[in-house]
Amino acid sequence: MSEMGVEDRERFEQLVLPYVDAAFNLARWLLRGRSDAEDVAQEALLRAFRFFGGFHGGDARAWLLQIVRNTCYTWLEKNRPMELSMEFDEELHQQTSATAETLAIVADDRKRLTLALETLPPRFREVLVLRELEGCSYKEIAAITSIPIGTVMSSLSRARRQLYSALANSSQGACP
Amino acid sequence: MRCDFADSLLQGYFDGELSDRRAAEFQRHLRHCVPCTTELVDLDLLRDSLQLAQLYEPATVSLRCKINARLHAGAPKTAASKPLLWYWLAAAAALLFITIVLGKVGPRLRVDDYQTELAAEIVDAHVHSLQPGSMTGIASNDQRMVQGWFDAKVKFAVPVRDFTNQGFALKGGRLDVVEGRSVAVLVYERDGRPIDVFMWRTREPDTSARTGSRQGFQWDDWRKGKMEFCAVSDADRADLEQLHTLIDSSA
Numbered sequence: 001m002s003e004m005g006v007e008d009r010e011r012f013e014q015l016v017l018p019y020v021d022a023a024f025n026l027a028r029w030l031l032r033g034r035s036d037a038e039d040v041a042q043e044a045l046l047r048a049f050r051f052f053g054g055f056h057g058g059d060a061r062a063w064l065l066q067i068v069r070n071t072c073y074t075w076l077e078k079n080r081p082m083e084l085s086m087e088f089d090e091e092l093h094q095q096t097s098a099t100a101e102t103l104a105i106v107a108d109d110r111k112r113l114t115l116a117l118e119t120l121p122p123r124f125r126e127v128l129v130l131r132e133l134e135g136c137s138y139k140e141i142a143a144i145t146s147i148p149i150g151t152v153m154s155s156l157s158r159a160r161r162q163l164y165s166a167l168a169n170s171s172q173g174a175c176p
Numbered sequence: 177m178r179c180d181f182a183d184s185l186l187q188g189y190f191d192g193e194l195s196d197r198r199a200a201e202f203q204r205h206l207r208h209c210v211p212c213t214t215e216l217v218d219l220d221l222l223r224d225s226l227q228l229a230q231l232y233e234p235a236t237v238s239l240r241c242k243i244n245a246r247l248h249a250g251a252p253k254t255a256a257s258k259p260l261l262w263y264w265l266a267a268a269a270a271l272l273f274i275t276i277v278l279g280k281v282g283p284r285l286r287v288d289d290y291q292t293e294l295a296a297e298i299v300d301a302h303v304h305s306l307q308p309g310s311m312t313g314i315a316s317n318d319q320r321m322v323q324g325w326f327d328a329k330v331k332f333a334v335p336v337r338d339f340t341n342q343g344f345a346l347k348g349g350r351l352d353v354v355e356g357r358s359v360a361v362l363v364y365e366r367d368g369r370p371i372d373v374f375m376w377r378t379r380e381p382d383t384s385a386r387t388g389s390r391q392g393f394q395w396d397d398w399r400k401g402k403m404e405f406c407a408v409s410d411a412d413r414a415d416l417e418q419l420h421t422l423i424d425s426s427a
Contacts, residue, residue: 009247020243024235038239045243110229117231131191132223133232138193150184156191157183164222 012052015060020045022061022134023068029129030072032118044071062136065144069126076122086121088162116166124159131156179211186212190219206353207304210329213351217330217358221377228379291386294355295397295406299390301352302372302408305361313350313361322349326360332377332403334360337426344371344419364419371409371419378404385420387413396420 023044028037048067055063076084117125123145130136130144142149179186181202188194189202206213314325319338326334326349338346347363352374359376378399385398396416397406405423407416 013247017243020240021232021234024239025233028233034233034236037233038236038242041235041239042242042246046246049247110231113225113229113231132226138188138191153187153193154183157187160187160219160222164218 008052009049012049015055016045016048016052016064019061019064023064025133026065026068026126026129027072029117029133030069030122030126031075036075040071040075041068044068047071059140059143062140062143065130065134065136066146069144073122083122088119088121088124088166112167112170116163116170119166120159120162124155124162127152127155128159128163178215179209181205181209181212182215186215186219190216203353206358210351213353213358214329216353217351220357221331224377224379291397292388295388295395295408296390297354298372298374298397298406298408299393299395301354301361301374302393303391305350305352305363305372306370313348313363315348317346317348319346322346322362325349330358330360332360334362334375335403335423335426336362337423339364339419339422342418342422343367344415344422366409366411366415366419369409369411371407371411371416373419373423374406374408375403378402380404385417387416389413398424400424 020041024037024041027041027044028034031037031040044064044067048064051067073084117128120128126145127141130141136144138149138152141147141152145152147155185194185198185202185205189199194202206216314322316322316325317338317340319336323334323336326336329351334349336346336349340346344364344366347365347370349363350361351358352361353359354374354376357376359374362373362375364371364373379402380399382401383399385396387394387396389395393408393410394413394416395406395408396413397404398420399405405420407419409416
């Protein structure tokens with residue numbers, strides 16, 4: 001850290017540190033766990049600090065989240081490579097159609113929603129998390145994930161349908 | 177059956193990402209497309225569920241401490257630490273002040289603006305429904321048929337009641353769009369005048385009636401049991417109030 005001046009550090013603290021929550025939240029959902037997320041988010045923040053000289057203004061949150069995302073994927077490749085090739089079995093889930101009560105039951109069932117969200121493949125999970133939890137615009141999601149805006153829209157559409165059927169599936173086996 | 181627009185325009189519309197012109201275009205499409213309207217309701221509920229469950233996980237205190245420690249590692253300890261404390265205290269005090277001021281003034285201003293805008297949109301939707309042309313809906317005075325029609329399309333319980341004996345004949349129901357979300361509308365008739373009752377799920381607490389008029393139409397808006405209702409008509413305000421009471425007591 002010593003090569004960075006006090007001024008740089010203060011600028012970093014001012015511009016980037018307000019997004020530590022966003023960084024942790026994205027890592028937590030990509031890695032499906034708090035303790036791994038803490039390690040990876042920390043690594044991403046330090047990496048961001050090292051690269052900070054290359055940040056010339058603009059959207060600091062998107063800039064940081066892009067680094068967090070890359071750090072998460074690198075970590076997944078190394079530690080859980082299977083997860084990156086994970087696919088959502090749309091065929092299997094299609095068989096159960098959501099009933100009128102499904103979402104009402106699940107409305108504030110944090111545990112069930114968490115499990116359902118975690119069954120989605122990372123690339124669909126991340127667009128949902130960025131849109132619904134982080135409130136990012138399509139443009140920001142495109143910047144963070146390096147995919148075109150049109151793909152953001154269709155990924156969100158698929159992610160939402162996947163989550164919807166995962167929920168329908170989970171409430172089927174559950175007690176009323 | 178999913179509509180061709182479900183993966184593109186519908187998502188953009190739901191997320192508020194369409195230009196005004198394209199949003200208006202899609203809104204016209206919605207008036208005739210039941211699959212899209214239904215999917216919009218589902219998307220709303222999904223978003224509501226995600227918000228209600230508070231899935232956002234903020235950084236842990238230990239993560240903040242670790243990052244702070246690493247950033248400051250090797251940096252010379254300066255005399256700036258004391259002024260910094262005062263700086264943070266002042267910032268905290270300012271924030272507290274702003275929070276208090278906003279808490280007192282903000283919501284009230286917002287609620288009034290919101291109510292007026294909402295009522296304007298509902299009156300427009302009501303006027304639109306009076307014009308000839310096909311609407312997505314069901315025309316029936318059979319309480320159970322109307323109930324069945326809604327049950328298949330929206331994921332919340334629409335309280336369908338016929339109040340013919342009290343002078344409000346059930347005429348049917350339809351889906352409409354208000355503020356970008358799909359809402360259920362029950363259609364009643366009082367002395368030959370149609371009354372629309374818009375209803376949708378809300379997370380807000382119960383409120384008593386808020387009323388107003390616009391372009392010669394009266395509206396009466398209230399919330400009860402996690403549902404928001406807005407009755408609109410060119411009938412007398414007393415009629416709307418009576419219908420409001422009937423709906424509340426039957427729910």
